[in-house]
Amino acid sequence: MDHFVTDRLTAERLNESHLADLVALHQDPEVSRYLGGVRSAETTKAYLDVNMAHWDRHGFGLWTLRTREGAFAGRAGIRHILVDDVDEIEIFYAFKREFWGRGFASETATALTKIGLSRLMLPSLIGLVYVENGASRRVLEKLNYLLEKSTKRNGIDGVMYRIRQ
Numbered sequence: 001m002d003h004f005v006t007d008r009l010t011a012e013r014l015n016e017s018h019l020a021d022l023v024a025l026h027q028d029p030e031v032s033r034y035l036g037g038v039r040s041a042e043t044t045k046a047y048l049d050v051n052m053a054h055w056d057r058h059g060f061g062l063w064t065l066r067t068r069e070g071a072f073a074g075r076a077g078i079r080h081i082l083v084d085d086v087d088e089i090e091i092f093y094a095f096k097r098e099f100w101g102r103g104f105a106s107e108t109a110t111a112l113t114k115i116g117l118s119r120l121m122l123p124s125l126i127g128l129v130y131v132e133n134g135a136s137r138r139v140l141e142k143l144n145y146l147l148e149k150s151t152k153r154n155g156i157d158g159v160m161y162r163i164r165q
């Protein structure tokens, strides 16, 4: 589970050496637009600690993604999240801007969904997105996630999609 590969990307379990790449990713305002806004280096360090602890506790979590050439492309994962006080398990993903529009999110979300449903045998997975994040909604819809309800994300209008076994 520490590594997986897709056609074009390799995924590595989150570790402390990924901090600088994550800090840079989270400081791009376009990337962070639907992720709660730009984060300071300290906030991203706390994010890294929380997500490493998630791995230790649950045996799955956040991976960093690289191209075959070794360039950092983004991050993606499977994690517990409270939605309207219910413990859900979501897939999530974010890519450096230069890698948008090449199908990387679809490729990664496909792999995450397979891991979640087939390897982890989870009964269902959700995707939580801002209403206005058309690209991310499209990724979930292409993978047959079904729109389940409206909710809030960071206090902003969001929607929750779900896929079941």
Ligand SMILES: CC(C)(COP(=O)(O)OP(=O)(O)OC[C@H]1O[C@@H](n2cnc3c(N)ncnc32)[C@H](O)[C@@H]1OP(=O)(O)O)[C@@H](O)C(=O)NCCC(=O)NCCS
Residues within 6 Å of the ligand: 030, 031, 032, 034, 035, 093, 094, 095, 096, 099, 100, 101, 102, 103, 104, 105, 106, 107, 128, 129, 130, 133, 134, 135, 136, 138, 139, 142
């Ligand atoms: C959202 C994000 C992950 C998409 O990544 P990507 O690799 O460009 O996505 P893909 O190329 O796999 O697929 C995007 C799909 O959305 C479509 N799309 C792009 N912009 C769109 C928009 N504004 N409205 C609707 N659809 C859109 C694309 O045409 C494509 O669909 P297609 O395959 O049918 O042509 C990427 O833009 C990103 O990292 N954004 C910042 C972080 C983020 O928002 N993460 C998601 C949080 S829920």
